[in-house]
Amino acid sequence: MVFKKNYANVYDSLYQNKDYEKECDFIEEILKKQGKTVKTILDLGCGTGGHVLILAKRGYKVTGIDQSEDMLKAARNKARSAGLKIDFHKSSIQDLRLNQRFDVVISMFAVMGYQTDNEDLALACKTAKKHLRQGGNFIFDAWNGLAVMADSPTQVVKDLRNGNERIVRITRPNMDMISHSVDVNFNVLVLKRDKLISETEETHKMRFFYPQEIKYFLQVAGFSDIKFCPFLKPALPLSERDWNMSVIAK
Numbered sequence: 132m133v134f135k136k137n138y139a140n141v142y143d144s145l146y147q148n149k150d151y152e153k154e155c156d157f158i159e160e161i162l163k164k165q166g167k168t169v170k171t172i173l174d175l176g177c178g179t180g181g182h183v184l185i186l187a188k189r190g191y192k193v194t195g196i197d198q199s200e201d202m203l204k205a206a207r208n209k210a211r212s213a214g215l216k217i218d219f220h221k222s223s224i225q226d227l228r229l230n231q232r233f234d235v236v237i238s239m240f241a242v243m244g245y246q247t248d249n250e251d252l253a254l255a256c257k258t259a260k261k262h263l264r265q266g267g268n269f270i271f272d273a274w275n276g277l278a279v280m281a282d283s284p285t286q287v288v289k290d291l292r293n294g295n296e297r298i299v300r301i302t303r304p305n306m307d308m309i310s311h312s313v314d315v316n317f318n319v320l321v322l323k324r325d326k327l328i329s330e331t332e333e334t335h336k337m338r339f340f341y342p343q344e345i346k347y348f349l350q351v352a353g354f355s356d357i358k359f360c361p362f363l364k365p366a367l368p369l370s371e372r373d374w375n376m377s378v379i380a381k
């Protein structure tokens with residue numbers, strides 16, 4: 132299990148500069164092209180609610196699911212403080228059965244990359260299709276294998292502040308080319324006035340995908356119109372140099 136309490140507690144601080152508003156603009160840009168008015172959105176792997184909170188504020192009826200109780204707890208607290216009514220459910224994507232269809236399904240920030248074996252990935256695509264109304268889009272992002280192989284991930288240190296706390300995260304990637312995955316080891320230290328107050332370590336197994344591979348999984352799940360672009364750039368074609376790709380499937 133990953134995204135446990137200590138990691139979930141620092142998640143929002145670690146990604147304080149991630150532009151969730153811009154990502155929601157991108158989602159809305161696709162929704163405008165979808166035709167019929169979009170009202171309902173399902174977020175698979177909603178985490179601490181980065182997208183669902185913004186989309187709820189923008190007037191959509193949103194549902195977020197995640198398998199990490201600690202990430203969901205943060206999302207629920209933020210929704211409560213903001214006075215937003217959002218449906219949250221604890222479930223794996225693979226086991227999800229809401230018996231409801233949504234206008235759009237999203238799964239943002241490499242959630243699909245956590246589905247590292249073929250069976251889990253196939254089931255995740257099936258879940259998305261099962262919860263979409265006819266003609267609805269499944270929007271997600273993933274690591275593009277072509278770029279990852281050419282420019283492999285390296286060790287990175289993030290050092291940031293959250294109030295009077297200092298958070299240091301050391302990321303050590305270990306690539307397994309044959310399984311198309313990277314074991315990303317995160318070591319997170321939280322310090323207050325240079326005194327260590329918590330330390331946590333998690334290794335996240337993340338998969339990268341080749342566009343034709345992901346297209347195949349989506350087609351088997353029943354999607355027929357599948358588009359790729361560089362992350363958040365729908366007007367541009369995907370190239371072998373784009374590390375992060377957005378995928379839009381109908």
Ligand SMILES: C[S@@+](CC[C@H](N)C(=O)[O-])C[C@H]1O[C@@H](n2cnc3c(N)ncnc32)[C@H](O)[C@@H]1O
Pocket residue numbers: 133134175176177178179180181182196197198199202222223224225238239240241242245246
């Ligand atoms: C990198 S976080 C992204 C969270 C959020 N979408 C965001 O943009 O901040 C990945 C999230 O996906 C969830 N996740 C990964 N695999 C999952 C699965 N099979 N079922 C449910 N949740 C999953 C994790 O628990 C975690 O909260």
